[in-house]
Amino acid sequence: MATEVVEKPGEEAPPTGKVGTRFDLEKETELRFEVEAGEAAEQVELELISGMAEVFGSELNRNKKYTFGPGSKIAVFTWQGCSVNLFGKPEVAYVSKDTPMLLYLNTHAALEQMRKQAERENERGPRVMVVGPTDVGKSTVCRVLLNYAVRVGRRPTLVELDVGQNGVSVPGTLSALCIERPADVEEGFSVQAPLVYHFGSTTPGTNIKLYNKLTSCLAEVFSRRCEVNRKASVGGCIINTCGWVKGSGYQALVHCASTFQVDVVLVLDQERLYNELKRDLPHFVRVVLLPKSGGVAERSKKCRRDAREEKIREYFYGFRGLSFYPFSFEVRFSDIRIYKIGAPSIPDSCLPLGMSQDDTQLKLVPVTPGRDLTYHVLSVSSIEDGEEGARKGIVEAPVCGFIVVTFVDTQTQMMKVLSPAPRPLPRHTLLIMDIRFMDMK
Amino acid sequence: MADQNKPNVDEEFYNEVLSPTQLFAARSRTHKIPVRGQKDFVPDESEDQQQRLEQSLREHWSLLSEERVERTGNLVKALWIPEDHVVELQSPAGKFWQTMGFSSEGRQFLHPEEALYLMECGNVQVFYQDLPFSIQDGYEHFLSSSSVSLQQYQVFGHLKRLGYVVLRFDSSSETTSYVRRLNLPSARERAAKQLKRKRSPSPEEASTSQTCSHVKSHTEESGKDGNLPDVPLREISEDQTTSMSPAEEGRVRSWWTPHPPMDSDHGRPYSSSSRWDFSSIWFPDVGSGGAQQEAPDPSLLPGSVSVGYCDTAPWSQRVNLRAVKMSPKEQRTEPKDVNEDMEVRRCRNWSEYEALRSRRASEREQQAADHLWSGEVTPLHDPHQPISTVELLEKISIIRSTDLLQDTSSLQPWPPWTITFNVYQPDTVCDFKKSRPGKPHCRMCVCSFDDPVPDLRALKVLSRQSGEDVPVVVAVVDYGDISFYTFKDFHLPRDVFS
Numbered sequence: 001m002a003t004e005v006v007e008k009p010g011e012e013a014p015p016t017g018k019v020g021t022r023f024d025l026e027k028e029t030e031l032r033f034e035v036e037a038g039e040a041a042e043q044v045e046l047e048l049i050s051g052m053a054e055v056f057g058s059e060l061n062r063n064k065k066y067t068f069g070p071g072s073k074i075a076v077f078t079w080q081g082c083s084v085n086l087f088g089k090p091e092v093a094y095v096s097k098d099t100p101m102l103l104y105l106n107t108h109a110a111l112e113q114m115r116k117q118a119e120r121e122n123e124r125g126p127r128v129m130v131v132g133p134t135d136v137g138k139s140t141v142c143r144v145l146l147n148y149a150v151r152v153g154r155r156p157t158l159v160e161l162d163v164g165q166n167g168v169s170v171p172g173t174l175s176a177l178c179i180e181r182p183a184d185v186e187e188g189f190s191v192q193a194p195l196v197y198h199f200g201s202t203t204p205g206t207n208i209k210l211y212n213k214l215t216s217c218l219a220e221v222f223s224r225r226c227e228v229n230r231k232a233s234v235g236g237c238i239i240n241t242c243g244w245v246k247g248s249g250y251q252a253l254v255h256c257a258s259t260f261q262v263d264v265v266l267v268l269d270q271e272r273l274y275n276e277l278k279r280d281l282p283h284f285v286r287v288v289l290l291p292k293s294g295g296v297a298e299r300s301k302k303c304r305r306d307a308r309e310e311k312i313r314e315y316f317y318g319f320r321g322l323s324f325y326p327f328s329f330e331v332r333f334s335d336i337r338i339y340k341i342g343a344p345s346i347p348d349s350c351l352p353l354g355m356s357q358d359d360t361q362l363k364l365v366p367v368t369p370g371r372d373l374t375y376h377v378l379s380v381s382s383i384e385d386g387e388e389g390a391r392k393g394i395v396e397a398p399v400c401g402f403i404v405v406t407f408v409d410t411q412t413q414m415m416k417v418l419s420p421a422p423r424p425l426p427r428h429t430l431l432i433m434d435i436r437f438m439d440m441k
Numbered sequence: 442m443a444d445q446n447k448p449n450v451d452e453e454f455y456n457e458v459l460s461p462t463q464l465f466a467a468r469s470r471t472h473k474i475p476v477r478g479q480k481d482f483v484p485d486e487s488e489d490q491q492q493r494l495e496q497s498l499r500e501h502w503s504l505l506s507e508e509r510v511e512r513t514g515n516l517v518k519a520l521w522i523p524e525d526h527v528v529e530l531q532s533p534a535g536k537f538w539q540t541m542g543f544s545s546e547g548r549q550f551l552h553p554e555e556a557l558y559l560m561e562c563g564n565v566q567v568f569y570q571d572l573p574f575s576i577q578d579g580y581e582h583f584l585s586s587s588s589v590s591l592q593q594y595q596v597f598g599h600l601k602r603l604g605y606v607v608l609r610f611d612s613s614s615e616t617t618s619y620v621r622r623l624n625l626p627s628a629r630e631r632a633a634k635q636l637k638r639k640r641s642p643s644p645e646e647a648s649t650s651q652t653c654s655h656v657k658s659h660t661e662e663s664g665k666d667g668n669l670p671d672v673p674l675r676e677i678s679e680d681q682t683t684s685m686s687p688a689e690e691g692r693v694r695s696w697w698t699p700h701p702p703m704d705s706d707h708g709r710p711y712s713s714s715s716r717w718d719f720s721s722i723w724f725p726d727v728g729s730g731g732a733q734q735e736a737p738d739p740s741l742l743p744g745s746v747s748v749g750y751c752d753t754a755p756w757s758q759r760v761n762l763r764a765v766k767m768s769p770k771e772q773r774t775e776p777k778d779v780n781e782d783m784e785v786r787r788c789r790n791w792s793e794y795e796a797l798r799s800r801r802a803s804e805r806e807q808q809a810a811d812h813l814w815s816g817e818v819t820p821l822h823d824p825h826q827p828i829s830t831v832e833l834l835e836k837i838s839i840i841r842s843t844d845l846l847q848d849t850s851s852l853q854p855w856p857p858w859t860i861t862f863n864v865y866q867p868d869t870v871c872d873f874k875k876s877r878p879g880k881p882h883c884r885m886c887v888c889s890f891d892d893p894v895p896d897l898r899a900l901k902v903l904s905r906q907s908g909e910d911v912p913v914v915v916a917v918v919d920y921g922d923i924s925f926y927t928f929k930d931f932h933l934p935r936d937v938f939s
Contacts, residue, residue: 028748052745059744079746103725106751109737110724114717116741123716133761151743261791263717264724269761274728279778282785282794286719289728291756 020085025053025095028102030077032295033086033093037303041070044088051082056140057147058182060084066185069320071306075295077101100291104141107266107290108148111236114263115154118234124226125154125236127260131253131277132268134243135299136292139167141268142240146189147182149235155180156235157225158189159218161256162242163211164202164304168194170315170377170402171202171308172433174214176222178232187319195221198379198399200341201434202308207342208248209361210395212255217396219259236263245273254280268292312377312437315402316420328406329423333413338367338378338430341395362395367432369415373405375436378417381429400426404437459510467510511563519556521569526588528556528567535564540606540873552609553583554597561598592918593861593887599923600885604867608875610860610884610906716790727756845904845930857892858899860884860906860913883914883927890919900928 023031035044045067048060053076060066068074076084077099086093114126130138142158149156160168160175168175168191175196183189197214204211226233239260241253257265265285267274269292278287318324343360379399407416418439481490518531530549534542541555557579559565567574584591600607723734733752779785788794813820821837822828863881865873884907895915903913915926
């Protein structure tokens with residue numbers, strides 16, 4: 001480890017007055033640092049002084065301070081060598097030479113070759129599925145690959161199938177986002193006009209049929225987009241998946257591979273999964289095993305929950321709770337219809353002849369508003385349930401936004417909601433999530 | 442058969458007058474009909490059975506041989522006119538005239554079955570060539586296959602005794618208007634207003650020989666399904682086969698099948714080759730053992746990144762190689778490599794692979810019952826094709842419902858199956874008008890127990906003769922026993938999905 005730490009007495013005097021630590025990185029090494037989690041934790045600032053560096057594929061600007069909030073786990077990588085300053089007290093900060101970035105870059109190079117071929121032959125570009133168990137850096141690999149792709153002028157699509165830790169929208173959703181510029185170092189990809197589907201829970205296991213159905217919906221929409229948008233077609237997509245790789249979760253991966261007709265599957269850090277996919281996917285699908293980065297930290301349950309909550313907060317209040325100002329208003333029960341997707345399962349012997357359990361898992365069940373609705377996140381469906389025929393469409397329709405119930409008054413038949421837009425609600429069909437959000441900050 | 446004869450013209454023999462003692466004896470005679478008891482189906486050669494049969498036979502003979510005693514004044518005199526097959530009344534008619542007989546040119550007539558019935562009841566005495574008829578004579582002369590058969594008379598008599606009004610049914614074409622008039626709902630009301638009994642000769646009525654009678658009876662109606670049109674099976678199976686292929690296609694992702702337009706512009710089919718040549722596109726695959734690769738073409742890399750060669754070997758031991766413990770549920774049952782299959786190896790892209798898989802799936806599903814699909818006649822529905830209950834019911838309803846009156850216009854009357862009588866309910870007797878009998882309660886078709894069960898065509902012919910909403914009852918005569926059957930339209934329950 002060629003780490004050279006030079007204590008700077010803070011002569012550059014950052015406005016916060018924090019102590020700066022200077023790191024000089026050799027080429028192809030990375031600085032990893034973690035910011036302490038928790039309310040009271042101090043933010044850490046990063047500044048590139050010389051050379052070139054990138055954070056998960058996004059280049060850093062020289063002499064610009066990047067702020068990282070509590071709980072951040074950042075890796076600053078350099079291909080050429082650089083010097084950076086860290087201000088504040090990171091929980092841990094070290095330089096590592098041991099990084100699989102070169103493999104990721106070569107993966108990108110291979111994908112770029114495919115895009116070039118697609119462009120030449122007027123075909124569709126590579127569709128890549130990133131799979132692996134939890135905490136191996138799937139989202140990060142996606143981010144790196146997307147950033148590289150967009151930096152060479154591609155317009156790839158991020159398909160986010162991780163309902164637990166959704167990088168695009170709130171948890172409990174499946175989404176797709178067209179990437180047009182590299183991710184912001186602090187905020188991540190700018191979320192503009194994402195395609196979001198309501199799933200309602202943080203694990204696909206609660207309704208695997210619905211999960212697969214929505215995966216198919218996303219695949220269909222993406223394919224249609226590819227037909228009309230040449231750039232999106234050549235750019236291909238990068239699919240981020242859940243960390244559930246056993247049983248039904250594994251089946252969901254195979255299903256996803258076939259509906260999206262993926263060309264490349266990147267397996268992160270699990271040989272078993274790699275071998276299984278090689279066995280179960282046809283030969284024309286390239287299955288690639290990649291190592292995980294040594295910097296990937298295991299996240300605790302609480303950590304995941306906090307990340308989810310932060311994501312919802314970000315939806316309403318903007319990044320770091322600064323940029324957006326949500327509205328709070330009252331909604332009459334009579335003006336809305338709340339549904340839950342998936343009826344409780346009943347034994348097959350009790351089902352009508354010719355009906356299978358699949359039907360109940362995709363069924364819309366009306367929910368009577370009550371006090372237990374409080375703090376639940378509700379998706380606002382883009383389809384109204386006017387006639388009976390539209391019912392089925394609601395399950396497969398994207399959502400146009402989310403609201404949170406903050407208070408329910410059963411006496412007056414009203415509920416108070418937190419909404420990103422002023423009243424009235426654009427649609428009156430709401431889908432309830434298992435996920436709750438308490439607006440405590 | 443003993444008749445009570447009345448002195449009429451010359452013959453003293455028939456002019457028998459009973460002495461008071463004889464009259465008393467006649468009055469005190471028991472009128473009970475002997476009980477027949479249980480039926481013996483097979484002669485068992487036993488003494489006991491023999492005796493019982495003889496006893497029963499004796500009782501019947503004695504019943505038949507009994508002399509009827511009637512008052513001379515009560516008997517209406519009538520004359521048998523064999524040429525016209527009618528009986529003309531010679532003296533004023535009794536109460537029976539309300540429901541029986543007809544007038545023509547100022548004369549009153551009875552149909553032979555009416556005359557026979559009234560003779561049996563002891564209301565009429567019929568003369569022929571100045572000699573009174575015995576009841577046996579009546580049976581011999583009045584009943585013939587050209588007018589009223591014995592079976593028809595049995596039904597007539599049975600219904601009359603039960604209180605019903607029984608009129609002859611006439612289906613001849615010149616009376617269709619008349620029949621239609623019968624069915625007019627207002628016919629009876631108008632008839633009720635017509636207080637005076639119509640006696641004037643009406644040529645139309647004369648030609649439409651109608652039978653009036655008044656009977657009390659109970660019809661045993663056993664409903665049967667009469668809807669059995671034969672829809673050709675072939676047609677259905679063709680529907681089946683044509684509908685199968687799009688459903689199979691539907692299983693493949695349909696949004697992939699239409700190729701983007703640029704493919705055709707380029708003049709090469711979408712699935713011409715395996716698109717990616719992964720031997721020239723190098724992925725840093727740790728799983729495939731150590732490999733070194735020269736630095737990628739800088740044009741592929743973002744920004745000013747330039748790197749050296751890439752070696753995967755050091756990483757190969759650093760990935761997670763642990764075997765993952767799986768619960769039995771998570772254990773996959775089929776640990777076979779899909780790519781061992783040569784057909785899978787031949788697939789060059791997902792579309793072909795999916796097509797192969799769905800083909801395989803349908804083959805596998807059908808294997809068990811393949812023979813069912815091999816013949817000319819195939820099952821109506823492949824159980825593996827998802828279909829809603831509504832569609833399924835539509836599909837399997839090869840036996841379509843039909844109304845008995847549907848498509849009958851082309852059917853010609855069919856001789857054995859004809860309607861003989863119109864039957865009116867006993868409770869209508871008090872305002873019954875022969876001239877305007879109104880809508881009958883039912884129409885009676887008489888057949889023998891030996892006749893075959895009427896088929897759908899016969900039923901349709903009968904329904905057509907009867908017209909709307911008058912049911913046709915088939916009276917089946919089994920020697921002395923008469924049973925009544927009717928065929929009713931009904932609809933199979935179809936509200937399963939509504």
